[in-house]
Amino acid sequence: MLNDKNTAPSIGYDRLRISTDGEGITTLFCFWGCPLKCKYCLNPHSWKIRKNVKEFTPRQLVELTSIDNLYFLATGGGVTFGGGEPLLYPMFIKEFNDLAGQEWNINVETSLNVPMESLRIVADFVHHYIVDIKDMDNDIYKRYTGKSNEQVLKNLKWLVKEVGADKITVRVPHIPDFNTSDDVKHSIELLKKEFGITNIDQFKYHIVKKI
Ligand code: SF4
Numbered sequence: 001m002l003n004d005k006n007t008a009p010s011i012g013y014d015r016l017r018i019s020t021d022g023e024g025i026t027t028l029f030c031f032w033g034c035p036l037k038c039k040y041c042l043n044p045h046s047w048k049i050r051k052n053v054k055e056f057t058p059r060q061l062v063e064l065t066s067i068d069n070l071y072f073l074a075t076g077g078g079v080t081f082g083g084g085e086p087l088l089y090p091m092f093i094k095e096f097n098d099l100a101g102q103e104w105n106i107n108v109e110t111s112l113n114v115p116m117e118s119l120r121i122v123a124d125f126v127h128h129y130i131v132d133i134k135d136m137d138n139d140i141y142k143r144y145t146g147k148s149n150e151q152v153l154k155n156l157k158w159l160v161k162e163v164g165a166d167k168i169t170v171r172v173p174h175i176p177d178f179n180t181s182d183d184v185k186h187s188i189e190l191l192k193k194e195f196g197i198t199n200i201d202q203f204k205y206h207i208v209k210k211i
Contacts, residue, residue: 022107024077036145046084058095078104087114090121136187169199
């Protein structure tokens, strides 16, 4: 889904984040909309009902984020696009980058479950990709997200070849009731051996179960 009007809906942004989603000090900008329906999604308001959503143009966002220009320059930081799924809006991100200049680092937090064309549009300038892989096993992935991971794996392979593994961090979660420690180990082995991924962040979802 390419947005040719070049405005994009957002559920909000968060300034002055330190080394949580990219180098240095960053602003996290969250788009509305996601192709997946993860069972333990922490941001369901980013794709469920379109409520409390604000439309931005790239220029408006540059003006808004420029307030932290000095912090970005001093720390090697910049703007991280998350969501929802930021790669539903590649033209917005491209125009933002064109307007912002070369000094800010642009990062994306993505599931990679998007058309490859979206990746091609941003591949020249994105500084770092934080990929939420869920699980490498397609059955587990489908049960957890409602979609196949076929496109994710194609995109990951392409991305490693195109931009290099050092620009990619893959997050591999332990997902209660969906994968086991052996599944996580298997995902990590595949990522290393078959995809050449070197930056891997293994972590656990903490789920509060309703009584
Ligand atoms: S990819 Fe992220 S935003 Fe989308 S449903 Fe899954 S956890 Fe939620």
